[in-house]
Structure formats: C-alpha cells, structure tokens
Amino acid sequence: MLLRWWRRLTAMRTAIILLFLLALAAVPGSLLPQRSLSRTSVNRYFEENPDLAPVLDRLYLFDVFSSPWFAAVYLLLFISLIGCVVPRAMEHARALRTPPPPAPRNLLRLPDSGRLDSALAPGAALDAVEEELRVRRFRVVRRETAHGPELSAEKGYLKETGNLLFHLSLLALLLGLAGGKLWGYEGSILVTEGQGFCNTFQQYDTYSAGPLVDSADLNSLCVDLDQFRAEYEEDLTAASFTADIRYGEPAGEDRARTIGVNDPLRIDGDRVYVTGHGFSPTFTVTLPDGTAFTDVSAPFLPTDQQTLASEGALKLPDLGAGQEEQLALEGFFAPTGLMQGGLLTSVDPRPLAPQVAIFAYQGYLGLDSGLPQSVYSLDASQIERGRLTEVGAANLSVGESLDLPDGTRVTFTGYKEFAAMQYSHDPGQLWVLGASIALLAGLLGLLLLRRERVFARAEPAAAGGGTVLSIASLTRGGGESRPRFTALTDDLQDALATAASRTATYPEVPSRD
Structure with a gap:
C-alpha cells in the first residue's frame, strides 16, 4: 500500500x-x-x-x-x-555510459528506412557511413553479427539532460525561495527628509522575518535621507522618484548614493528600495510663555494617489514642564489646495499651493498607557472618553496660524517630503537567479533538441559486386522525421559516392608478400 x-x-x-x-x-x-x-x-x-x-x-x-x-x-x-x-537522473547517468543498442533484425520494417547501393566493399561502405555520422555528432558503435557487419549510432542525449536540468532547476528554485523565506527579513519605514533609520527591527513601521532569523543577525547599516525628488508627466502621472541618501555603518564613514524605484541600493546582498512617497507638513508651536518648537512634523499618509491628498496626525506629548496638557494636531494636507463646497481638496500631486486643514486637541494622548496605537492617527477612544478635547480648527496656508484658547499658537510653516523605504534581506536571491537561468537552459534543450538513432547494415550485392546498405532511423520529438531521414540518406549517398571515387582514383596496391 x-x-x-x-x-x-x-x-x-x-x-x-x-x-x-x-x-x-x-x-x-x-x-x-x-x-x-x-x-x-x-x-x-x-x-x-x-x-x-x-x-x-x-x-x-x-x-x-x-x-x-x-x-x-x-x-x-x-x-x-x-x-x-533523482531516480531519473541516476538512470540517465547509466544511459550515458551505455552504447547504442544493436540494430533490429528487420531494419526495413521501421517507418523511416531504405536501401542504398554502393560500389564499395561492405567494410568500406560502413566506414563512409560512420565518418558522415560522426561529423553529425552521433555516437557510433560497429558490430559483427550473423546478419553481417552493422553499426548503431545515437545522439540527442542532451534532450534528456535538458529535461532533468529543467526539473532539478525547478527544485533548486523552490529551495531558494524557501531558504529566502526562512532566513530572510524585510522592514518598511517612512523617512522624512533630514531624518534616517538604522537596520533594527524596533525602528520599522512594519517588520517581518523568517522563523530562523534572530534580531542579532540583522546587518549593521544606517540610512539617512537628504532629499527626495518626484517628477511628473503632463497628465500628472509619476515619471520618476529619486532619493539622495547617505549610508554606512553606525560608527563608519557615510557614502552618498541616489536610488530610485527600480534602482535600489544593493550592499552585501541586502537591498534598500524606494516604494512610495508623500509629504510631512511642518509646524511651529509657540507656547503662551514664548517657548517655540520649530519645524515639528509627522508624515501624512496619502489617501488619493492621483493628487497625494493626505491625512495624518502630529502628537506633541512633551511641550514643556509648565504645560500640563498634551497637544495633538490631526488633519488633511493638500499639496495643491483648493476649496470646493467649503471643504479643502487637492487637485495636483505637485506642491504648488500647499494647504492644511487641522483640528487641534488638548488632553491626554495615552502614549504611556501600554496599549499600542498608530503613529499616523489619534486614538479615537481617547476622544470618546473625553480625555482629548477639540480646542480649535482651521484651514491654513503656509505662514498662517491657529490660536488656541490657552494662548498657544500653531503656525503652518511648510512641508518636507518623505520616502517610503523598504529594507530587504534575501539570502536565496543568487540561488534563485542561478536556478532560473539553469531552468531556462534546460527548457531550451528540452524543446529544441531531438533524440535520434540511426542503424545501418551492409550486405554484399547479389550480382556485380558492391554493397547494399540497409538504413533506418528512429526520431523522438522535434517535428516530422521523414524529411530528416530523406536529407540524411541523401548525404550518406553523397558520402558513399565520394568514398568510391577516391578508391577508384587511388586503387589499393596489393602486397608483394
């Protein structure tokens, strides 16, 4: 069973x-x-x-x-x-060492078969056939049988080799993919211009790793984003995204590089991709006592990829010793703002007229409660419980301010761009590449090559001397076999005629012994 x-x-x-x-x-x-x-x-x-x-x-x-x-x-x-x-590979290895099989007893019963007449002796006729077949890269074996001298020739072993290479490469490809999942990891993070990150899983917004990855195995690398540039076509579709970065080990010297969507940073088998971008509006918060916090910002996530209209939140839990309540801003950022029906919207992904609609909240943000919450939005439960209270709202252009009841002033000062970056470590990528190339090579051999056998038997002619050659072939795969057999017999007939003319021109000198 x-x-x-x-x-x-x-x-x-x-x-x-x-x-x-x-x-x-x-x-x-x-x-x-x-x-x-x-x-x-x-x-x-x-x-x-x-x-x-x-x-x-x-x-x-x-x-x-x-x-x-x-x-x-x-x-x-x-x-x-x-x-x-594996069993087929072992069987193929044995077949490579096995000579072609003997010719069938009744050659002319094969579908592709025929007779050729030659003035040569039987041995010389087979010599001419053997020479022609070896030129065609056949393996040839001569035998003496009860039916006369014969030869067997075979080629096309690479077809089966290609078949095995294809399946072995498929197995290697699956192993490479599995290895990449077991020992690979990747993390994603949003990086605003002027900021950076290091390759530690605590810093990533999203992080996934294989079951055999330990946090100590992560390569030591830090990346800083200096500038991000986005270019658009006339129809406002994205043409290119490029990021100027500096990278290196934490205690080492930084190196500069420009990367793009299809041009990642590659170092020691790891890759750093740019997968998207957006805007981080910047604010200056001035407290009633005159203390100012300048250019505070947070990434606003795009809700419309066509216009890059974005939503987000800026949390300010530590404004100063004299400030009892925490402050948070939640709102909508429009790179090219336009009021429609009393609501702010964006009509262009380029920052031609940046505006922001914000709601200001004061109270307790719950960041030290031990419960996880998104860094890109406020915790709605804090608002529902009355721990966060709305204290102001406004639509602001660059340079405009919102004054809160306690005297705090929030000024919209502009924006920075952020890049969505992905750090990927896949130890199986070279294995997968090599397996894919080998798989393609095996598939080409499987489809283009033919397995072919040729048999020939020489018998003396009934009268007048010479030889009658019985020729037959077996072909597997690669299209019609009859035209190939016809072309082969024509070449063999020419080879026999050439050999016969050489023998007539230079007759064999009998020995005096």
Missing part, C-alpha cells in the same frame, strides 16, 4: 498537478491584502467587509504564504520532485 502511494506521489503527473495547485494557491495572496506586507490594508479590509473577512481569516487567506495548506502543497511538491527526478 505504501509503495503504491509513493509511486503515485513521485510520478511526473503528480508533480505537475502539485505545481499547478501551488500556482493556484498563490492567487489569493495577490488578490487579498497580506499581513506580512500591510497590516493596515488587512484592517481596512476587515472594516469594509465585517462579515466576509473573519471567514477568509479562518482560511488563512490573509496569510497565504505562511498558511498550513500552502506549506503542505509546497512540501508535497518537494517530495514529489525529489522522488521523481
């Missing part, structure tokens, strides 16, 4: 079915938001689909690539490929 199930599992048909199932299982991972990529998107999906989302979550459809059923298909595909390819 076990042997029968093992044979079914290691059959090539099963491997193909499992590969199809693996591709099918990956479809939900591209259609639904994944927690490993964006928890915010998953939470938004739960809010928009409160009835459907819990059902999908129980099926692991928000964690497809770490789900038990995806891992099961992946593991079964590994076992199937190993059990299928």
Whole structure:
C-alpha cells in the first residue's frame, strides 16, 4: 500500500498537478491584502467587509504564504520532485555510459528506412557511413553479427539532460525561495527628509522575518535621507522618484548614493528600495510663555494617489514642564489646495499651493498607557472618553496660524517630503537567479533538441559486386522525421559516392608478400 502511494506521489503527473495547485494557491495572496506586507490594508479590509473577512481569516487567506495548506502543497511538491527526478537522473547517468543498442533484425520494417547501393566493399561502405555520422555528432558503435557487419549510432542525449536540468532547476528554485523565506527579513519605514533609520527591527513601521532569523543577525547599516525628488508627466502621472541618501555603518564613514524605484541600493546582498512617497507638513508651536518648537512634523499618509491628498496626525506629548496638557494636531494636507463646497481638496500631486486643514486637541494622548496605537492617527477612544478635547480648527496656508484658547499658537510653516523605504534581506536571491537561468537552459534543450538513432547494415550485392546498405532511423520529438531521414540518406549517398571515387582514383596496391 505504501509503495503504491509513493509511486503515485513521485510520478511526473503528480508533480505537475502539485505545481499547478501551488500556482493556484498563490492567487489569493495577490488578490487579498497580506499581513506580512500591510497590516493596515488587512484592517481596512476587515472594516469594509465585517462579515466576509473573519471567514477568509479562518482560511488563512490573509496569510497565504505562511498558511498550513500552502506549506503542505509546497512540501508535497518537494517530495514529489525529489522522488521523481533523482531516480531519473541516476538512470540517465547509466544511459550515458551505455552504447547504442544493436540494430533490429528487420531494419526495413521501421517507418523511416531504405536501401542504398554502393560500389564499395561492405567494410568500406560502413566506414563512409560512420565518418558522415560522426561529423553529425552521433555516437557510433560497429558490430559483427550473423546478419553481417552493422553499426548503431545515437545522439540527442542532451534532450534528456535538458529535461532533468529543467526539473532539478525547478527544485533548486523552490529551495531558494524557501531558504529566502526562512532566513530572510524585510522592514518598511517612512523617512522624512533630514531624518534616517538604522537596520533594527524596533525602528520599522512594519517588520517581518523568517522563523530562523534572530534580531542579532540583522546587518549593521544606517540610512539617512537628504532629499527626495518626484517628477511628473503632463497628465500628472509619476515619471520618476529619486532619493539622495547617505549610508554606512553606525560608527563608519557615510557614502552618498541616489536610488530610485527600480534602482535600489544593493550592499552585501541586502537591498534598500524606494516604494512610495508623500509629504510631512511642518509646524511651529509657540507656547503662551514664548517657548517655540520649530519645524515639528509627522508624515501624512496619502489617501488619493492621483493628487497625494493626505491625512495624518502630529502628537506633541512633551511641550514643556509648565504645560500640563498634551497637544495633538490631526488633519488633511493638500499639496495643491483648493476649496470646493467649503471643504479643502487637492487637485495636483505637485506642491504648488500647499494647504492644511487641522483640528487641534488638548488632553491626554495615552502614549504611556501600554496599549499600542498608530503613529499616523489619534486614538479615537481617547476622544470618546473625553480625555482629548477639540480646542480649535482651521484651514491654513503656509505662514498662517491657529490660536488656541490657552494662548498657544500653531503656525503652518511648510512641508518636507518623505520616502517610503523598504529594507530587504534575501539570502536565496543568487540561488534563485542561478536556478532560473539553469531552468531556462534546460527548457531550451528540452524543446529544441531531438533524440535520434540511426542503424545501418551492409550486405554484399547479389550480382556485380558492391554493397547494399540497409538504413533506418528512429526520431523522438522535434517535428516530422521523414524529411530528416530523406536529407540524411541523401548525404550518406553523397558520402558513399565520394568514398568510391577516391578508391577508384587511388586503387589499393596489393602486397608483394
């Protein structure tokens, strides 16, 4: 029973079915938001689909690539490929050392067969055929049989080699992908101009790592964002994003580099990508006693990718010893602001006329409560419980201010741009690249090469001397075999005629002994 199930599992048909199932299982991972990529998107999906989302979550459809059923298909595909390819590779290795088989007794019964007449002796005729076949890169074996001298020739072993290389490369590709997931990690963070980050998981907004990654394994690297530039086409679609950065070890010398969306920083196998951008409006907060906090800012997340209209919050828990209540600003930033129906909106992603609509709150922010909260929005529960009270609201252009009842002044001073950066470590990327190249080479060999055998037997002519050659061939794959056999017999006939003319021109001198 076990042997029968093992044979079914290691059959090539099963491997193909499992590969199809693996591709099918990956479809939900591209259609639904994944927690490993964006928890915010998953939470938004739960809010928009409160009835459907819990059902999908129980099926692991928000964690497809770490789900038990995806891992099961992946593991079964590994076992199937190993059990299928390894025995075939051993069999192919034995076949490479095995000479071509003897010619069938009745050559002329094969579909591609025929006779050739030659004035040469049987041995000399086979010599001419052998020479022509070796020019065509056939392996040739001569034999003496009861039916007369014959030869067997074979080529196209690289077709089976390409087949095995394709499947072995597929297995190596899957191993490389699995290794990258087990030992790889990636983190994402929003970095405002003039700020930076170091490669520690505590600094990332979102961080995911393989089960075999330890926090001490993270490479020591820090990145500072000096300037971000975005260029747009006439229809306001993005043309290019570039970021001028400085990077290096914490105690080492910084190096400058400009990176883009498709031009990441690559260092020691790690990569730093630019995945998006937005704006961080800046404010100056002046307290009643005259203490000023200048150019305080926080990233506002885009809600409209066409116009980069953004929403966010700026939390100021430590304004000074004499300030009992904490301050927070929540609002809407428009790179090119325009009032429509009494509401501020943005009509252009370029910062041509930046404006901000803010609501000011004072009270307790709850940052030291021990409960997690988003850094990009206020905790609504604090407002509902009355711990945060709205004390002012205004639409501001650059240079305009909002005065709060306690005498605090909030001035909108401008903006900085931020870049969404992703730090990725994937130790299997070179393995995957090499496996992909080998897979393509194996596929080309599998599709373009042909397995071909040629047999020839020489018999003396019934009358008049000379030789009658029986020729036959077997071809597997690569199209019609009859035209190829016709072209081969024409070349062999020319080779026999050439050899016969050489023999007639330079007759063999008999020995005097």
